[in-house]
Amino acid sequence: MQVQHNISLKTYNTFNIDVIAKQFVSVTNIDDLKAVLSLHKHTNKLILGGGSNMLLTKDFDGLVIHVNIKGIEIVSENDDFVYVSASAGENWHEFVLWCINHNYGGIENLSLIPGNVGTTPIQNIGAYGVEIKDVFESCLALNLKTNELQSFSKTDCEFGYRDSIFKKHAKGQFIITSVVFKLTKQNHKLQINYGAITSQLNIMHIINPSIKDISKVIINIRESKLPDPKKIGNSGSFFKNPIISKYHFNKLLKNFADVPNYPVSDDAVKVPAGWLIEKAGFKGKTFGHYGIHKNQALVLVNYGNASGLEILNLSKLIQKTVKRLFDITIEAEVNIL
Numbered sequence: 001m002q003v004q005h006n007i008s009l010k011t012y013n014t015f016n017i018d019v020i021a022k023q024f025v026s027v028t029n030i031d032d033l034k035a036v037l038s039l040h041k042h043t044n045k046l047i048l049g050g051g052s053n054m055l056l057t058k059d060f061d062g063l064v065i066h067v068n069i070k071g072i073e074i075v076s077e078n079d080d081f082v083y084v085s086a087s088a089g090e091n092w093h094e095f096v097l098w099c100i101n102h103n104y105g106g107i108e109n110l111s112l113i114p115g116n117v118g119t120t121p122i123q124n125i126g127a128y129g130v131e132i133k134d135v136f137e138s139c140l141a142l143n144l145k146t147n148e149l150q151s152f153s154k155t156d157c158e159f160g161y162r163d164s165i166f167k168k169h170a171k172g173q174f175i176i177t178s179v180v181f182k183l184t185k186q187n188h189k190l191q192i193n194y195g196a197i198t199s200q201l202n203i204m205h206i207i208n209p210s211i212k213d214i215s216k217v218i219i220n221i222r223e224s225k226l227p228d229p230k231k232i233g234n235s236g237s238f239f240k241n242p243i244i245s246k247y248h249f250n251k252l253l254k255n256f257a258d259v260p261n262y263p264v265s266d267d268a269v270k271v272p273a274g275w276l277i278e279k280a281g282f283k284g285k286t287f288g289h290y291g292i293h294k295n296q297a298l299v300l301v302n303y304g305n306a307s308g309l310e311i312l313n314l315s316k317l318i319q320k321t322v323k324r325l326f327d328i329t330i331e332a333e334v335n336i337l
């Protein structure tokens with residue numbers, strides 16, 4: 001473990017933004033992590049996992065700690081369930097595939113989501129009808145103040161839509177080191193209600209899908225809609241889907257009868273930000289070396305050497321336009337640094 005100086009973060013964030021970290025260290029175990037933290041108590045720190053949910057807009061004048069702790073182990077199991085602990089630095093998709101190969105069900109719908117295991121609870125990642133909270137059992141996190149490990153149960157995490165305690169009052173105070181997932185060993189509860197899943201299963205002539213089939217279907221859907229960050233820099237959904245009042249929604253319906261919507265309570269409705277951004281005319285637009293993805297307007301992309309500021313400014317223009325046209329505020333889902 002060695003602290004390096006003036007390191008480019010380009011390969012450490014999926015947006016491929018080239019900013020410089022004054023100091024950088026990659027840690028592979030908890031003891032090293034504790035040692036780094038006690039040596040650099042008063043240094044400004046940035047904790048980096050897979051770098052898949054952040055937009056870096058400037059050089060970082062402090063210490064970047066790259067959490068690269070690996071390991072997967074079975075904590076306990078019975079006939080029906082297995083409790084699997086995965087270390088924070090495990091690549092999420094590889095972990096999903098490991099579970100599928102062992103016939104452990106529950107996270108197949110979350111196939112191909114970029115990033116590492118340790119960051120999945122922070123924003124309660126979700127896709128195709130499943131969120132991490134559905135399989136989350138507990139996690140261990142290092143308290144930056146005490147340098148001690150602390151355990152968080154599902155209730156402690158206060159999960160919400162792309163939200164948890166780690167984005168609210170515990171923000172910046174913990175480093176998640178491992179997560180325990182409760183997965184099924186038999187009688188898997190498949191989530192196939194999402195429209196695109198059913199149609200893909202039909203196309204593939206699959207009647208009784210296995211978790212492996214679901215994973216394949218999800219991979220096909222994601223590959224057809226979302227850019228691969230290894231080829232085109234991006235951070236998945238840049239914005240959260242906004243929740244608006246029923247009253248506001250009814251007003252919107254008068255002008256746009258086709259607005260997709262998901263009721264969240266008796267008087268609130270979630271509408272897809274991607275639809276709003278597309279209606280605002282941004283889908284597929286490019287501005288030199290950055291732009292909005294052609295198949296999913298929620299995704300901003302870096303085609304080459306865009307700066308974080310250019311992408312941030314584009315996101316602000318989109319927010320302003322959506323506000324002006326629909327009177328709806330869309331919030332960034334990614335962390336802007």
Ligand code: EPU
Nearest residue numbers: 127128129236237239240241260272274275278295296297
């Ligand atoms: N839509 C458009 N235009 C677009 C994009 C979407 O009209 O450019 C419409 C679609 O036609 C559909 C609706 O919006 O009727 C929903 O679209 P989609 O199923 O693609 O889902 P989403 O709400 O845009 C969310 C997540 C994605 C996740 C998908 C599938 C958020 C912010 N995003 O997107 O998550 O993969 O559902 O479950 O909740 C991510 O977080 O990085 C991510 C990709």
